[in-house]
Every structure is written in C-alpha cells, then in structure tokens.
Amino acid sequence: MDARQLEYFLAVVDHGSFNRAAASLHLAQPSLSQAIRNLERELDTQLFHRIGRRIELTESGRAMIAPARQVLRALETTRATVDSVKGLRTGRLEIASMPSPAVQPLSAMIGAYQQRHPAMQVDVRAVPTADAVVDHVRTGAVEIGLAGTATQLHSPDVNVHAVARQRFVVLAPPDGPLPPGRTVALSDLAGLTAIVAPHGTRARQLLDDLRERGVPVRYGVEAGHREALLPLVLQGTGVAVVTEAWADLARSAGALALDLEPPEYLHVSLLSRRAPLTPGAQSFLDCVLEREHPTT
Numbered sequence: 023m024d025a026r027q028l029e030y031f032l033a034v035v036d037h038g039s040f041n042r043a044a045a046s047l048h049l050a051q052p053s054l055s056q057a058i059r060n061l062e063r064e065l066d067t068q069l070f071h072r073i074g075r076r077i078e079l080t081e082s083g084r085a086m087i088a089p090a091r092q093v094l095r096a097l098e099t100t101r102a103t104v105d106s107v108k109g110l111r112t113g114r115l116e117i118a119s120m121p122s123p124a125v126q127p128l129s130a131m132i133g134a135y136q137q138r139h140p141a142m143q144v145d146v147r148a149v150p151t152a153d154a155v156v157d158h159v160r161t162g163a164v165e166i167g168l169a170g171t172a173t174q175l176h177s178p179d180v181n182v183h184a185v186a187r188q189r190f191v192v193l194a195p196p197d198g199p200l201p202p203g204r205t206v207a208l209s210d211l212a213g214l215t216a217i218v219a220p221h222g223t224r225a226r227q228l229l230d231d232l233r234e235r236g237v238p239v240r241y242g243v244e245a246g247h248r249e250a251l252l253p254l255v256l257q258g259t260g261v262a263v264v265t266e267a268w269a270d271l272a273r274s275a276g277a278l279a280l281d282l283e284p285p286e287y288l289h290v291s292l293l294s295r296r297a298p299l300t301p302g303a304q305s306f307l308d309c310v311l312e313r314e315h316p317t318t
Contacts, residue, residue, distance in 0.1 A: 023061065023064055023065070025093070025094060025097055026057075027057060027058075027060070027061045027064075028090040028093055028094055029047075029094060030043070030047065030049075030054055030057050030058060030061070031058065031061060031069065031083075031086065031090055032087070032090055032091065032094070033046055033047055033054075034054070034058065034070070034077070035079065035083070035087055038077070039075075039076075039077060040054055040055055040058075040077065058070070065082070067080070067082040068080050068082065068083075069082055069083035069086065070083055087161065088161045088162070091161045091162040091163055092161070092162045092297070094162070095162035095165070095295075095297070096297070098300060099297075099298055099299065099300045113141075113142055113143070113300070113301075113302045114142070114143045114144075114145060114302070115142055115143070115144050115145070115165070115166065115300075115302045115303055115306055116145045116146075116147065116163075116164040116165065116166075117144065117145070117146050117147065117164060117166045117167065117168065117306075118146075118147045118149045118154075118155050118158040118159065118163070118164045118166070118167040118168070119146055119147070119148070119149060119155070119167065119168040119169075120149060120150065120151070120152065120155060120168065120169055120170050120223070121148060121150075121219075121248035122170055122188070122225075122248075122264060122265045122267050122268065122288065123168040123169070123170050123186075123188075123267070123288075123290045124146060124148070124168065125265075125267040125268060125271070126186075126188075126267040127168075127185060127186050127267075127290065128146070128168050131306070131309070131310050131313070132144050132146075134309055134310075134313055135305070135306050135309045135310075138305070138309055139302070139305060142302055142305075144306075147164060149167070150220050150222060150223065150246070151220070151221075151222030151223060152169035152170065152171045152175060152222070153222065154222075155167040155168065155169040155293060156169065156175075156177050156179060156180055156293060159179075159180045159293045159294065159295055160177075160179040160180055160295075162295065162297070165294060165295050165299050165300060165303035166292070166293065166294055166303055166306055166307065167180070167292070167293035167294075168185075168290065168291070168292055168293070169290070169291050169293060170188070170223075170224060170265070170288040170289065170290050170291075171224065171288070171289050171291065172224050172227065172288070172289070173289060174289050174291070175289065175291040175293075177293070179296070180293045180294065180295060180296060181293065181294045181295070181296055182291050182292075182293055183291060183292040183293075183294070183307075183310075183311060184289065184290075184291055185290050185291065185292045185310065186289075186290035187287050187288070187289055187290070188265040188266050188267055188287065188288045188290060189265070189266045189281065189282070189285050189286070189287055190224075190225065190228065190263055190264065190265055190266070190282050190285070190286045190287065190288065191263075191264060191265070191266050191268070191269050191279045191280060191281055191282065192206050192211070192261055192262070192263055192278075192279070192280045192282060193251070193252065193255045193261060193262045193263075193264055193268065193272050193277050193278065193279055193280075194255065194261045194277065194278040194280065195255055195256060195257075195258045195261075195277060195278070196276055196277065196278055197258075198258060198261065198278070199214060199261075200261065200278060200280060202278050202280075204280065205280060205281045205282065205283035206280045206281075206282060206283070207282070207283060207284075208228065208229075208232050208237070208263075208282065208286075209232070209237055211229075211232065211237070211239050211261060212237045212238055212239065213238055213239075214239060214240070214260065214261055215239075215240045215241075215242040215259070215260035215261070216229055216239050216240065216241055216242065216260050216261055216262065216263070217242060217243045217244075217245050217251055217254050217255060217259060217260045217261070217262040218241050218243070218244050218245065218262075219244075219245060219248070219263075219264075220244060220245075220246055224286075224288050225262075225263045225264060225265075225288075228263055228286055229241075229263060240260075242259055242260045243259060243260065245262075251264065251268075252268070252271065252272055252275060252277060255272070255277050256275060256276060256277055263282075265288050266279075292307070292310055292311075294307050
C-alpha cells in the first residue's frame, strides 16, 4: 500500500463515483478502477460495493477513511516541514468554515495571514454545521476549521480557541412588514415568512424554538446556499435571522438589518488538529491568536 493508492481511495470517497474521482485526478477511469482493485487485493477486503453505476462503501471502506486521511495529512506535514527548512514559502492551506463565520471573522483572518505570507493559497470549504466542521478537522480532511455554536464549543477531538461572539440580526426588505430603525423580538416574526438556514445551525435553531413555542412563522425557503439569502430578502420572499457579520453587506444592498432584543449570540471558535500542523497551518493559527490576544 502506498500514498498514491490512499489518495485514489479518498478521491472516490469524496466524489462519490469512479468517473468523477478520475476526472479530479486527471486519470483514466479504468486506471483508477484497477488501482482500487489492486488496493482491495492487497488488503484482502472489498472497499466498495459496485451496484450498477452506483458505489457504496463497505464496512471495511468506512473504517479506512479516517486512517487514510491521517496518513496523507502526516505525509503532507512532513513534506511541508522539510520545505520550510529549505526556505520555501509557498503552499496551500485548507480551512473548513460554516457560512456566517466565513463572512467574518474568517475574511479578516485570511487578510492578515496573507499580508504576512502573500504566497500562501487559502482554500475555504463550505461546511454547514459545527459538528461537520469538527469532523473535518478531527479526521484530517482539513487542519483548520471555523464553527459557530449557541454556547462555547468544547470537543475532546480537536483544539478549540474562542475567537468571537456575534449578535444575531433580522434581515428584512426595506418596504416589508418590519419598520426600520428599531429593534425586534423574535416574537415580532409571528405571521411572517422566513428564509431559514439548514438544520444544525444556530440561526435555524432560534426559529425552530420559536415555532415550538407556538409562534406562527412560515418557512418559505431553506437556503442551503447562503449566498442566495440576501437576494431572497431583497426581492421580498421573506425575512431571515443571520449574524451581524452580514449586516453591513445587507445594508449596503438596501436591506434592513435589525437587532434582536433580547439579544441572541453565536459563539465562533477556531479549531485545529491535535496532531502536528503543517507550517502553513501553524502560522495561520499563530497569526489569528496573536490578533485575538496581542501581547502587551
């Protein structure tokens, strides 16, 4: 077994098919299939069920995902550390982030990091829930994550650093049912149509709790693609509960951004792997923590 075989295996897992995985690897599909068959032969177990054109992971395949990611991440760390000693300053950093923290504070974090390391490329993966961000970091799919939760995040599987607390606001169309220039309570959304975030997010939980208390709020759209949220509000589809990270953008586009009273908050945490980080990831972590807790 070698690193190339593990890379091929994880490409099939991540893309969900041999064809898409082969395309991502710039490899002929028959060559990829043969490589996976060779890996299965070496391990003496089947990793995928082939069901027509579909594939499903076997129990052995599911068990192999986390160790395979850890091995490849360890190899990447080794290479990057050697390159750093040789004086190389280029590389790539992958970050998993929920949508609202990706607006802020992640944008400011990346800006500060790239001022310090302008040759580094940063790739941000959109991840919908805090549990999924933790899982990405824990398994080594990424080294750094950014998650927002109702209370301070604690996890035995990753390192957690509290970096921000963001207040929730209500976005509404300028000519809609909520008057500008005032605070609103969640109960003021009674009878209105809401554009909601997916399950597992704090914004969705606030509205789900409201409906469980008997306040009639209609869910008009579930916005899995968060970039669609503001255009939907502006065209009058409904109101939305988001963090204050969206407020300036919303107001500049012409929407209302009204503070909730009493306030509700999202606690934003920066996550990192417990295993040794690549120099690029460690530098990002150091850069963020220096900004959040500057020495005096």
